Amino acid sequence: MPQIEFHGVTKRFDNGQEALAEVNAEFAEGSMAFLTGHSGAGKSTFLKLLLCLDQPSRGQILVNGVNVTRMTGGRLAHYRQHLGAVFQDHHLLSHRSVYENVSLPLRISGMREKDVGRRVRAALSRVGLLEKERLFPRYLSTGEQQRVGIARAVVTRPKILLADEPTGNLDPELSRDIMKLFEQFNQVGTTVIVASHDRDLIESMGVRIIELDQGAIVRDGVDARVDPRSHESAERHQTGLPDG
Amino acid sequence: MAEGATGKRRSKDPWPPVRPGLGAWWRDHLRIARETVHFVSARLGTSLLVWLLVGIALALPAGLFLLQQNLAEMTEAWDGRPGLTAYFDLDVDPEEIDAAVASLAAKSQVEAVRVTDREAALAEFRAFTDLANALDLLDSNPLPASLKATLISDVSLEDLEALRELADGLAGVAEVVVEKTWLERISDISTVVSRLGVILGLLFGVGAILVTATSVRLAIEARLEELRVLRLIGATERQMRRPFLYFGAFYGLGGGLVAAMLISLCLVVVEAPLSNLLGSYAQELDLVGFDPIFLGSLLLLGGALGVVGAQVAASQRLKDLEIL
Numbered sequence: 001m002p003q004i005e006f007h008g009v010t011k012r013f014d015n016g017q018e019a020l021a022e023v024n025a026e027f028a029e030g031s032m033a034f035l036t037g038h039s040g041a042g043k044s045t046f047l048k049l050l051l052c053l054d055q056p057s058r059g060q061i062l063v064n065g066v067n068v069t070r071m072t073g074g075r076l077a078h079y080r081q082h083l084g085a086v087f088q089d090h091h092l093l094s095h096r097s098v099y100e101n102v103s104l105p106l107r108i109s110g111m112r113e114k115d116v117g118r119r120v121r122a123a124l125s126r127v128g129l130l131e132k133e134r135l136f137p138r139y140l141s142t143g144e145q146q147r148v149g150i151a152r153a154v155v156t157r158p159k160i161l162l163a164d165e166p167t168g169n170l171d172p173e174l175s176r177d178i179m180k181l182f183e184q185f186n187q188v189g190t191t192v193i194v195a196s197h198d199r200d201l202i203e204s205m206g207v208r209i210i211e212l213d214q215g216a217i218v219r220d221g222v223d224a225r226v227d228p229r230s231h232e233s234a235e236r237h238q239t240g241l242p243d244g
Numbered sequence: 245m246a247e248g249a250t251g252k253r254r255s256k257d258p259w260p261p262v263r264p265g266l267g268a269w270w271r272d273h274l275r276i277a278r279e280t281v282h283f284v285s286a287r288l289g290t291s292l293l294v295w296l297l298v299g300i301a302l303a304l305p306a307g308l309f310l311l312q313q314n315l316a317e318m319t320e321a322w323d324g325r326p327g328l329t330a331y332f333d334l335d336v337d338p339e340e341i342d343a344a345v346a347s348l349a350a351k352s353q354v355e356a357v358r359v360t361d362r363e364a365a366l367a368e369f370r371a372f373t374d375l376a377n378a379l380d381l382l383d384s385n386p387l388p389a390s391l392k393a394t395l396i397s398d399v400s401l402e403d404l405e406a407l408r409e410l411a412d413g414l415a416g417v418a419e420v421v422v423e424k425t426w427l428e429r430i431s432d433i434s435t436v437v438s439r440l441g442v443i444l445g446l447l448f449g450v451g452a453i454l455v456t457a458t459s460v461r462l463a464i465e466a467r468l469e470e471l472r473v474l475r476l477i478g479a480t481e482r483q484m485r486r487p488f489l490y491f492g493a494f495y496g497l498g499g500g501l502v503a504a505m506l507i508s509l510c511l512v513v514v515e516a517p518l519s520n521l522l523g524s525y526a527q528e529l530d531l532v533g534f535d536p537i538f539l540g541s542l543l544l545l546g547g548a549l550g551v552v553g554a555q556v557a558a559s560q561r562l563k564d565l566e567i568l
Contacts, residue, residue: 077478081477
């Protein structure tokens with residue numbers, strides 16, 4: 001069974017604009033995929049719906065077989081605790097140190113202090129910022145801030161990691177480093193879905209690419225030219241194996 | 245956590261709620277309390293203003309409550325010494341006076357009976373009024389003999405009425421006056437103050453809630469970014485609301501403390517003139533009600549109103565919170 005399933009998902013805003021149109025997609029557990037497309041193609045909406053930050057106008061999103069689109073209250077909160085999310089503008093808290101920012105999801109889940117420290121340092125070590133745990137985000141470079149955001153997203157060891165334009169403000173070298181980090185998390189079994197408009201970067205990664213245009217999937221495969229309706233491609237997506 | 249879900253439970257609920265232990269719950273509360281103190285002390289000017297506003301809102305009804313308590317106490321104290329005075333006919337026989345004294349003195353509610361004859365009444369009248377010259381113009385003494393019955397301390401109003409009827413029926417008695425006018429007045433004032441206290445208590449209670457709600461709303465606005473992040477990473481509504489309930493409680497407790505200080509200040513200011521006033525009625529000033537229970541209740545009430553205000557503000561604002 002796929003870990004994540006989009007079934008006929010449409011998102012239409014109040015002004016009539018259609019951000020997603022009848023989207024069908026599946027992601028196997030432990031797979032990695034990039035969402036790409038022009039600005040306004042529907043990449044961020046795709047991730048927002050998966051994070052339940054918005055509700056689809058039509059269709060179902062199943063995660064581990066559960067329709068997450070109508071979840072509310074404590075159930076929704078618990079669902080989000082099991083996801084990791086990274087954003088272009090980091091969403092770091094400026095008045096809290098790097099350590100405090102990264103520890104936030106663990107504190108919410110009520111983890112013991114000594115375990116929190118161990119987990120936070122492990123996550124910071126993974127992103128190469130262990131020595132900066134006492135600093136406040138304003139003293140970090142943009143790339144470092146993004147890595148703190150990633151550390152916060154992975155500190156709970158989520159099964160699914162979502163990233164929306166995580167390299168949007170970074171130079172090519174830093175962007176590649178960030179993508180390598182996502183690749184490493186994927187290699188330990190985390191399902192990773194990254195929205196990015198940087199075609200050169202994502203094509204160099206050699207993983208599944210889903211291209212959106214005006215809310216519809218126009219291409220789906222390792223090679224961006226692969227048609228999503230091709231039998232082989234669909235089969236590979238369901239198993240989570242990269243094409244080719 | 246993500247890794248904590250067992251395979252068996254995942255089939256039922258892929259995202260089982262994490263149930264932190266008592267220790268984690270306690271640590272979370274301690275952390276929030278620390279952060280609240282930090283937040284409030286970092287905005288001391290605003291916090292003082294809120295405390296003052298809540299304090300004034302609480303002080304007025306609480307002060308009225310205290311006043312009502314003291315009036316009730318005063319009524320009770322005076323209740324112990326009501327009197328009954330029977331005025332005799334001008335031509336009453338001395339035997340009739342003796343009989344009246346004997347009838348009343350025989351009653352268990354009567355502690356003592358004192359007779360004032362006509363001459364003594366005239367002498368008292370001369371001594372206590374400026375009308376002595378006017379009396380000289382009269383042919384005869386116009387004042388009747390009277391008797392004053394002092395009653396036991398715990399006589400009820402029903403017993404008082406029964407004694408009045410008894411005295412009224414005695415031979416030679418022209419008029420009976422029960423000295424309960426002051427009691428009735430104080431009781432009426434106490435009722436007015438009590439009702440005023442309830443009305444003002446409700447109005448100012450709502451005022452205190454609104455003041456706290458507005459202040460907490462400002463605190464929420466100042467921490468919107470943090471709330472968005474908390475919601476994004478899976479904080480429950482309760483976890484997000486908790487810091488603001490602490491704010492409310494903190495503002496309310498501070499307000500209660502200010503109210504206690506204001507009432508205390510008022511008592512210091514009115515103590516001397518009130519003591520003089522009561523002295524003129526042969527009473528000693530003995531304020532009741534301003535005790536640790538009252539102070540504790542005031543603090544608790546302030547804290548509770550603060551929490552209610554915070555709950556109102558947090559529920560409203562968090563409901564509409566857009567994450568991204």
